[in-house]
Amino acid sequence: MKYSKIIGTGSYLPDKVLTNFDLEKIVDTTNSWIVERTGIRQRHIAAEYETAMIMAEKAAREAMVVADITPDEIGMIIVATTTPEKMFPSTACLLQQRLEIAGCPAFDLNSTACAGFMYAISIADQFIRTGAIKNALVIGSEVMSRIVNWTDRSTCVLFGDGAGAVLLGASHKPGILSTHLHADGTHKDVLSLNHSIGKPMDVEEELFIKMTGSQLFKLAVNILGDLFDETLKANSLQKSDVDWLVPHQANIRIIQAMAKKLDLPLERVAITLEEQGNTSSASIPLALDKAIRDGRIQRGDMLLLEGFGGGLAWGSALIKY
Numbered sequence: 001m002k003y004s005k006i007i008g009t010g011s012y013l014p015d016k017v018l019t020n021f022d023l024e025k026i027v028d029t030t031n032s033w034i035v036e037r038t039g040i041r042q043r044h045i046a047a048e049y050e051t052a053m054i055m056a057e058k059a060a061r062e063a064m065v066v067a068d069i070t071p072d073e074i075g076m077i078i079v080a081t082t083t084p085e086k087m088f089p090s091t092a093c094l095l096q097q098r099l100e101i102a103g104c105p106a107f108d109l110n111s112t113a114c115a116g117f118m119y120a121i122s123i124a125d126q127f128i129r130t131g132a133i134k135n136a137l138v139i140g141s142e143v144m145s146r147i148v149n150w151t152d153r154s155t156c157v158l159f160g161d162g163a164g165a166v167l168l169g170a171s172h173k174p175g176i177l178s179t180h181l182h183a184d185g186t187h188k189d190v191l192s193l194n195h196s197i198g199k200p201m202d203v204e205e206e207l208f209i210k211m212t213g214s215q216l217f218k219l220a221v222n223i224l225g226d227l228f229d230e231t232l233k234a235n236s237l238q239k240s241d242v243d244w245l246v247p248h249q250a251n252i253r254i255i256q257a258m259a260k261k262l263d264l265p266l267e268r269v270a271i272t273l274e275e276q277g278n279t280s281s282a283s284i285p286l287a288l289d290k291a292i293r294d295g296r297i298q299r300g301d302m303l304l305l306e307g308f309g310g311g312l313a314w315g316s317a318l319i320k321y
């Protein structure tokens with residue numbers, strides 16, 4: 001049987017850092033409120049020239065160095081992003097041009113918000129498993145700072161910018177064991193960005209993220225709990241078989257609840273929230289890359305990745321690293 005395996009990871013964070021204390025000067029908030037309610041202390045903010053593509057390229061090149069492969073060996077590029085440079089050409093096509101590898105399929109996933117990376121890695125995994133391609137570049141890249149309302153304290157304190165990349169390669173040894181994707185449009189109003197091409201845009205506010213945070217919080221805890229059960233059952237595994245949880249970085253209290261559900265100590269959870277905030281579809285590959293680079297995640301470890309976002313959409317992957 002053919003599997004896809006993680007053969008390289010990379011990340012990129014803009015230099016500029018915005019702390020909670022900086023935010024105290026922008027909106028009516030406090031460092032202690034943000035830390036207590038979310039776990040976030042700071043986030044990175046893109047400079048004007050740093051687009052989703054620019055950051056994706058930097059993360060991708062890092063992953064290629066680790067995997068020791070050249071751009072021409074890449075068989076597919078998927079960029080998960082809610083903040084593409086343009087609706088089209090896709091960020092993935094712009095990146096493909098920079099990598100000078102015209103020909104392979106390249107596309108963005110930009111409608112699944114923070115769940116985008118889980119959807120992207122699942123799609124790439126299917127193509128590798130069937131033998132259609134050998135290597136796939138899967139990236140999450142976001143400039144969330146451009147779509148948050150900087151006068152809305154309930155959302156602007158949450159998000160940050162950055163990019164994470166994963167290179168998947170075909171393998172006969174187990175890598176990605178299974179992926180699980182879901183969506184439920186009945187929760188469409190809990191989290192949205194109403195940039196509608198079909199309607200005239202006369203309300204400036206509509207261009208920004210709108211979120212009913214407390215409702216989303218409860219939904220996330222429930223759906224992710226069920227998702228863990230589904231993922232483990234599909235592989236006939238127990239909670240104790242999971243070495244690392246690599247979650248979407250939305251809120252430390254959600255992450256704590258998920259660690260508890262798996263009986264995992266927080267030391268076994270890849271957390272970047274404190275320094276990076278919620279980077280939407282970039283948060284999972286960023287957390288993964290950090291834990292791999294600093295040596296916490298080791299080859300052979302069993303990883304459970306999970307993400308959820310607007311739609312609602314959510315997904316998981318169980319991976320033998």
Ligand code: ACO
Pocket residue numbers: 028029030033034037038113114115153154155157191212213214215216217220250251278280308309310
């Ligand atoms: N500083 C100070 N006070 C604030 C702030 C702030 N930054 N933001 C909100 N408040 C106030 C509210 O106005 C409210 O005041 P009130 O009681 O006087 O009305 C009070 O704090 C409590 O507000 P809640 O929204 O009930 O606070 P909660 O404990 O739910 O925390 C939070 C809010 C952090 C947003 C939380 O609900 C959360 O993390 N939800 C999940 C978000 C999430 O998962 N996002 C991921 C998806 S993002 C994506 O897919 C793109």
